[in-house]
Amino acid sequence: MDLRGYTKLSKEILLSRIEDVRRKKKLVILAHNYQRSEIQRTADFRGDSLDLARKATEVDAEIIVFCGVVFMAETAKILNPQKKVLIPDSNAGCALADTITSEELKEAKRKYDNPVVVSYINTYASVKAESDICCTSANAVKVIDSIPKNKKILFTPDRNLGRYVSKASNRELILWDGFCYVHDYLTEGDVEEAKREHPSAKLCCHPECREEVVAHADLVTSTNGMVRYAKEVDELIIGTEIGLGERINIDFGKKVYPLNTNAVCATMKLITLDKLCWSIENEKYEIRLDDEIISNAREPLEKMLQIV
Template sequence: MLLKTEWTKQGFIDEAVAEGTDLKAEIRKLCKEKGAIILAHYYTVGDIQDIADFVGDSLALARKAAETDAKMMVMCGVHFMAETCKLLSPDKVVLCPDLNASCSLADSCKAEDLKKYKDEHPGYQVISYVNTTAAVKALTDVVVTSGNAKKVVDQLPKDGKFIFGPDYNLGNYINEVTGRQMLLWNGGCHVHERFSVNKILELKKQYPDAVVMAHLECKGPVLALADIKGSTATMLTYAQNSSEKQFIVATEAGILHEMQRSCPDKEFIPVPPEISESGLECSCNECQYMKMNTLLKIYNTLKYEWPQIEVDPKIAKDAVKPIERMLELS
């Protein structure tokens, strides 16, 4: 029998789970017994969103969880999101269903690399996208989300010198709309980086009345085709309040579950995978890291209360400051 420390990495199936077990019911039962809540990012699979207490973007989930009296939370997303939950709820147990659920964007900016870059640019302040590790946040002056980045940057000194990271596309967009000339870290999300302009143009021909929505992590040429540019929450809110009936969506396909649930009379068309140089279709509209979260892993992490997320107290002390600064400005 595999050790508990191995089941996350090797896909261990708990022998106590019999075939045909209603995992959704068992998860909710464990939540009630342990005073736990389930947090699900919009990019997780629909079954996980359906059992969650809260569904949303990463920082919104962490803030919502901190406001509850829950003793324990399961962050169904990627690793840095669980870290952010721990930063805002240091006295609560934060569980992560799969420690291997990483993030290409967060991984594109290592703390040691950012520190070196800061040392090479004295006098510059760091603005970090929330999609970063706690160690990177600890080197940051103010954190932003895709939803509030413009508002926060607009309030910073006009003559200030800033490094923006790690998402190059978001930083480039903010530079354009604010007139800033921030230095941009060359990082990105592997999903949003690969959306195809040609695929969107094909969909526009097929659905001429559809509204094109694109996440700010997409490249400039993709954003140029979008009617609605913004965060996942921005796109969802627009769809809910709009009279239009068709939407072409350029972000991770998991959001379509909540869009369709909240707008059953509307049609949401995901921008499809592109064709790679090898001629093979690639699943560029899904994040394989988000999809590492499964009902079985959630059940196991609740049952064993493992893996638990901890953040070094010294890092946590500094990492929470730029989040607090952002909340002051947004």
């Protein structure tokens, strides 16, 4: 049956077929914090991209199904090269990762006379392969602090995260001019409105948000940091993609308020139950990367893991 056939199946049938494949194949289903509620509820593990890629190294599975966007599935492949990694929709790209190619990075390295390149994990494998070290939003400051003070640093691709890290580490960085539209579109006006509506709620912002938004936050942290914070507080406004609210609701039964209900990552939502069922039954779409790219992209990831 091709994918169109799966769209006609009911949710109950899809879930029962997914369970059936689970029993027959050694596979693990991973779902990013921004995935649709039904995908997060069906997954074996929920979390951020690095968490999930590492989780995949620990479980006894031959197939990893990554419900997220392509660069995340690539990271899972880089860290688990011997396993088959699937993504249910190969069009699930990332607007932030799309702001830099390996060719553009090579050119920037020439322009800035070979700086140390720190690349956010939200980059494609080919860009990681041209980088010196990777970072996540949770460990970016530690990664920058680990680089000798006399070195010039090029930070790619998120300018907002770069600016935040530059301030926190008191270090001048050359910033790539990329951004995530979901976070960059959140405004101070959104903050004012959310605080008016929920005056007792704490505000948590992702460092991919703009500086003027981050300035109002009680806590600036990664999505996993927000999950931990949600446990401690009664009411929380989240300055990130709305799907994280689902994760918090599933884990703690707590309701959180999105800073803006339009903070939706369109490509994250491309993964649906019918595509997931089709993907695991037909073992598609498989992430395929050159051995050389895997090995070169693994180095900056491993360097980051050693530091943190």
